[in-house]
Amino acid sequence: MLDDLYREILRDHARAPHHWGTLQQADVTVTGESPVCGDTITLQLCFSGGKVAQVGFHGSGCTISLASASILTDMIMDRAVETLPKLIDAAEELLRGTASPDNSLGDLAALSGVARYPTRVRCALLAWKALRRALDDYTGMQTIA
Amino acid sequence: MPANHKSSTLGLPGVERSTLSSQSARARFVEVADRSGHIPTPVRDTSDAGNAREARAVETTTNDLDIYRIRDDFPILKRQIHGKPLIYLDNAATTQKPRAVIDAIARFYMQTNANVHRGIHTLAEEATIAFEKTRTHLARFLNASRPEEIIFTHGTTEAINLVAASWGLRELRPGDEIILSELEHHANIVPWQIVASKTGARLRWLPLAENGALDIDAARAIIGPRTRIIAITQMSNVLGTITPVSDLAEMAHKQGALLLVDGAQSAAHMPIDVRALGCDFFALSAHKLLGPTGVGALYGRYDLLDAMEPYQVGGGMIERVTKDCSTWAEPPARFEAGTPNIADVVAFDTALDYLDTLGMHRVRAHDQALTALALEHFSRIEYLTCFGPKVAAERGGIFAFTLKEVHPHDLATFLDAQGIAIRAGHHCAQPLHHRLGIAATARASFAVYNTAEEIERLAEVLGEAVLFFR
Numbered sequence: 001m002l003d004d005l006y007r008e009i010l011r012d013h014a015r016a017p018h019h020w021g022t023l024q025q026a027d028v029t030v031t032g033e034s035p036v037c038g039d040t041i042t043l044q045l046c047f048s049g050g051k052v053a054q055v056g057f058h059g060s061g062c063t064i065s066l067a068s069a070s071i072l073t074d075m076i077m078d079r080a081v082e083t084l085p086k087l088i089d090a091a092e093e094l095l096r097g098t099a100s101p102d103n104s105l106g107d108l109a110a111l112s113g114v115a116r117y118p119t120r121v122r123c124a125l126l127a128w129k130a131l132r133r134a135l136d137d138y139t140g141m142q143t144i145a
Numbered sequence: 146m147p148a149n150h151k152s153s154t155l156g157l158p159g160v161e162r163s164t165l166s167s168q169s170a171r172a173r174f175v176e177v178a179d180r181s182g183h184i185p186t187p188v189r190d191t192s193d194a195g196n197a198r199e200a201r202a203v204e205t206t207t208n209d210l211d212i213y214r215i216r217d218d219f220p221i222l223k224r225q226i227h228g229k230p231l232i233y234l235d236n237a238a239t240t241q242k243p244r245a246v247i248d249a250i251a252r253f254y255m256q257t258n259a260n261v262h263r264g265i266h267t268l269a270e271e272a273t274i275a276f277e278k279t280r281t282h283l284a285r286f287l288n289a290s291r292p293e294e295i296i297f298t299h300g301t302t303e304a305i306n307l308v309a310a311s312w313g314l315r316e317l318r319p320g321d322e323i324i325l326s327e328l329e330h331h332a333n334i335v336p337w338q339i340v341a342s343k344t345g346a347r348l349r350w351l352p353l354a355e356n357g358a359l360d361i362d363a364a365r366a367i368i369g370p371r372t373r374i375i376a377i378t379q380m381s382n383v384l385g386t387i388t389p390v391s392d393l394a395e396m397a398h399k400q401g402a403l404l405l406v407d408g409a410q411s412a413a414h415m416p417i418d419v420r421a422l423g424c425d426f427f428a429l430s431a432h433k434l435l436g437p438t439g440v441g442a443l444y445g446r447y448d449l450l451d452a453m454e455p456y457q458v459g460g461g462m463i464e465r466v467t468k469d470c471s472t473w474a475e476p477p478a479r480f481e482a483g484t485p486n487i488a489d490v491v492a493f494d495t496a497l498d499y500l501d502t503l504g505m506h507r508v509r510a511h512d513q514a515l516t517a518l519a520l521e522h523f524s525r526i527e528y529l530t531c532f533g534p535k536v537a538a539e540r541g542g543i544f545a546f547t548l549k550e551v552h553p554h555d556l557a558t559f560l561d562a563q564g565i566a567i568r569a570g571h572h573c574a575q576p577l578h579h580r581l582g583i584a585a586t587a588r589a590s591f592a593v594y595n596t597a598e599e600i601e602r603l604a605e606v607l608g609e610a611v612l613f614f615r
Contacts, residue, residue, distance in 0.1 A: 002562050002613070006555070011614075037554060037570035038584035060584050062554035063614070123554060 004113040005120070010067040013107070017066050019073035023056040028138045031059075032130030039065045039123060043130045045076075047138065052076045052084075057127070064111070064120050068095075069127035071107045076131070081138070088132050095124045210507050216594045218243040218499075229564030232599045237382050237410055237543050237590035238568055239432045243499050246436060249492035261487055262461060262478070276487055279494040280477070286497050287427060288418040289444050296450070296480040297490055300441035301409040302332040304428035305376070307443055307480060308405055309336035311453040317373055319345030324368060324375040324402075326351040326359060327580045328386060331573040333376050333407045346373070353580060357384040357533040357540075361392065368393075372402040379411035379422075383574050383588065384533030385516070385540035387411070394423030403449070409433055413592070414512050414541040416505035419444050435592075436496035437489035443480075450476035457482040508593050512542045515591045515600060519544055522604035528611050532581060542591030545572070548607065551614040553587040559610045565603055 026044035033040045039061035046054035055073045059066075072091070076084060091108055093099035097115025101108075114124045216222050219241045224231045233241060253275065259268035261276045277292070284292040298304045313336075317323070323337045323346050341348050349367050354360040368375065375397045379390050390406055397404045405426040408417060412429040419427045426449070431440035445453075455462055455473055459482040464472040473479045500508065517537040523529055528549035534540045548556055553569035560567055568588045571578045578584065589603060 002559060005558065006613075038575075038578065039552075039554070040584070062552035064554070117558065120554065120558060 005117060006063065007110050007113070009107060009110045010063060013067035013070040014063040017057070017070035017073075019055050019057060019070070019077075021056050022058060023054055026054075026056070028134045028141070030130045030134040030137065032126045032133070034061075034065075034122060034126055036122065037062075039126055041065060041069050041127045041130055043069070043072075043127060043134055045134055045138070047081060050082070051078055051080050053078075061126070062120075062123050064114060064123040065126045068108075068111055068124040071111070072127045072131060075106060075108065081135070084131070084135055088128050088135075091128050092125060095121055095128070097121075210503060210511050210593065212511070212594065212596050215503070216596075218245070219594050220244055220247070222594060226564040226566070227562055232563075232565040232602060234589040234591065234595065234599070234603060235566045235568050236413070236592035236595075237433070237572075237588065239438065240413065240435050240592050241594065242435055242437070242496070245499060246492050246495045249495040250437060250488050253488040253491045257491075258488070260484055272487060272491075275491045275494070276485070279490050279497070282494050282497045283442055284444075286417070286501070287412075287444050288420050290420065291447060293475070293477050294444055294447050294450065296443045296445065296477045297485055298428075298441045298443055298480075299439055299486070300430045300432070301407060301428045302441075304426075304441055304443035305332050305405070305407065306336045307456040308426050308428075308445070309340045311456045311480070312403075312449070313337070313340035313346075313374070314343060315454055317341075317344040317346040320371060321346040321373040322349050322369075322371040323347070324349050324351060324372055324377075326377050326388070327353045327577055328359070328378050328381040328384065328388070329376070329574065329576070330378065330382055330407065330409070331575070332409075333378060333405075334576065337376060347371075350576075351375075351377070353386075353577075356535060357381070357386050359386065359388045361389060364393065365396065368396045368400060368402070370400055372397065372400045374403045374405060376405040376407070378407040378409075380408075380414060380541045380543070381533070381574075381577075382410050382543060382590075383545045383572050383577055383586065385410075385543035385590075386533055387415075387540055390422050390424060398423065410541060410543060413508075415509040425449055431489070431493040431496065434493075434496055435499055436493040437486075439486045440489045440493050445476070447476065450480070453479075455479050455482065459483050503593060511593055512591060513537045515595060515597065516540060516542045518597055518600050519589070519591075519603075522600060526604060526607055526611070528615075529607060532586065542595075543588065544590065545586035545588045547583060547586055548611060548614075551610055553585045555614060556587045556607075556610055559613060560603070560606055563602075563606045563609075565606060567603075 023044045027046050029044045031040060031042040041057060041059040041061060044056045045052060055077055057069050057073055090105060094101055094105060094108060094112055095114055101112040111124055114120050221241050222231060257268060257271040257275060259272040261273045280295045281292045284295050289295060298307060317340060323341060325334060325337060325348060327350055337348060340346060351364045351367060352360045375393055377388055377393055380387050394404045403425040406424040408427050408429040413433045425446050427444040429442055432438040462474050462479050462482045464474050520535060520537060523531040529546055531544060531546045557567055557569035570585050572588055
């Protein structure tokens, strides 16, 4: 039962998260916190030519939240900014269990088991919610500029 | 002479363990001998769900609770979780209910349901009598001086909010001091923050000593002439720490200040005598006392309540209402606006009966025995850090702990897969976790129906978790 949730791939991500650390310079920095449990994920992004040029994250959290954040950073690197909102929607649907995993979501499919643990869905969503806020901040800044 | 196994003795003197082969899968009788070889009452061990484990002995002393008989009274304990027997260790969050309490709710709705305090007809009278019976019973349970000192609320949170709003907002002036502790649950912090910001009063904090007990010397330095109220938990919902409430009452009263006690946890773990403690207010929750959710109570000294303005207003708490103004009823009615949670208050009486039958001093003894056992097991698990006092007498059976490099969430899910229910997070005590320097903890908390075997199983699975996640 636990293998369903804690696949090896997730534990690898959590033990050695990708894009871990603080960026020297970031266009946008967002921290997502779970009031329920103390998990906290800080996401930093740099953009260039309409794409995600650099990403970094750090924080403290459970295996699921860290793995989800790590996978997120892999998925958004070099992606066009305008594709990100749809990606976030697709990720949230997968994690909530309202959509089945498909190939386009890569390692994130490993988190599809989370949908069967409603109390842990919140953990998996933390980084994705932070990303959404980061994009809002970024587009907000673009509009002002 | 029974074999002397090296497992713990629960810290109880004069008792040794022995093992016998099982007689049947369903019910095994285990005989326990004390040092002289005398065998007291046989204790039935039905806590395993049919497996080949060796029968474990259960220590008994005279005057002990028959935990296995008690467990039979709680229907939910027969549940399986993911194919394993439920081991419910989240009692600080809420307790399970004996069948008698569940039946009492149904019985009320089937036989005596009516609104209280207002009607003339028979059902209304019966409902009112049943409702007021709980009030009188709770007054006795807490050794209040009269039933009118008991106000029914939705829980401890509302009880504290009531004092903060009705007493705090009215009485406090700029520069007055409200004293809290680093142990407090948010319910005993946030209302006071609001009061402080609205009145100009100042919050001060009693610090913890290193072992999780209250630093009483520091307290002496902080409590002073500006102190108007000390609001303190009697038992921490995270560390299990039992605070020296009577000493704090004395210190408060010497300064002409009041003492409010958050008894949400303590009321379930030990006998409470509000007059002996010397507290002016005491808040508790029925659902942590084997009673229904949605019910709690505030004990308040009558003269204090009589001087307080209402908290919520509307029907049932007035004397006269005209278009221009209204006058208030006397306590406790003054603080019970609207239709209360009648059926659940009535059923709370049954929970109190149940606890009376057990005897709260025996409940405490059982709690201490489990606490001592847990402390011993936890000390033997590598990578496990257990917080709070290391002496069973200084704490209740509530344990926050961390497992190195295993996040409490992951741990909780792992335990859940084995049927073990614990809690993970900050348990509504963020300032405490900040003080401890950790983001989150796992928490196991005991009740009168938990057994030594369940604690041993918890320790076993914690060991497995270490292997799985590291």
